[in-house]
Amino acid sequence: MKSEQERVGHRRFVQALQHEHLTCARPGCGGPMEVTDLTAHNARIKNFEAQCERCHGKEQITGKEEPAPQWDVASITMMAEVHLLHDQPTCPFDDTPITFTSLPNPRRKARYRLSCFYCGRHTEMNWPPPEAKR
Ligand SMILES: [Zn+2]
Ligand SMILES: [Zn+2]
Structure with missing residues (x-):
């Protein structure tokens, strides 16, 4: 079972992955965020950094590695x-x-x-x- 925090984190991860528009999660801000893909070459999980253009707050958006069980x-x-x-x-x-x-x-x-x-x-x-x- 995923926690609410994990669900929100996953939703933001998918938005960053698909180059969708992300908005700042800080209360009262909601500014547009610029997303940078910081994933190392050949890394298995992606690592994004989003920065709010309004309040300049930064947010790390990363996957959660879980190698097992593998896909059947x-x-x-x-x-x-x-x-x-x-x-x-x-x-x-x-x-x-x-x-x-x-x-x-x-x-x-x-x-x-x-x-x-x-x-x-x-x-x-x-x-x-x-x-x-x-
Ligand atoms: Zn903001
Ligand atoms: Zn997966």
């Missing part, structure tokens, strides 16, 4: 199928939009990395996925 085959297949339908798959554990990154592949087959930048779960798959319906 059924949820990976489900995410691939949703992506094939040009829809946005979400992590079955925390409902965060999944990021698909295409990887260089020496055998010239499409290969993707699927990442949830909130919990840090990730996997790689050949494309199109063999499990998906054609």
Whole structure:
């Protein structure tokens, strides 16, 4: 069960991840915030810093790493199928939009990395996925 604080933190994380408009959470402010992605290269969870343009207050917005249990085959297949339908798959554990990154592949087959930048779960798959319906 998530606490109210975690729910709010997750909502702000998803907004930052999707480059949506964030407003300052300080009582009585509500100013627009500028979000900077401070994520280290190849980090599994993203780390944003938001700064209010009105009161200049700063806010750290980060994922919450939770590597276990890993995604099972059924949820990976489900995410691939949703992506094939040009829809946005979400992590079955925390409902965060999944990021698909295409990887260089020496055998010239499409290969993707699927990442949830909130919990840090990730996997790689050949494309199109063999499990998906054609
Ligand atoms: Zn503010
Ligand atoms: Zn996740």
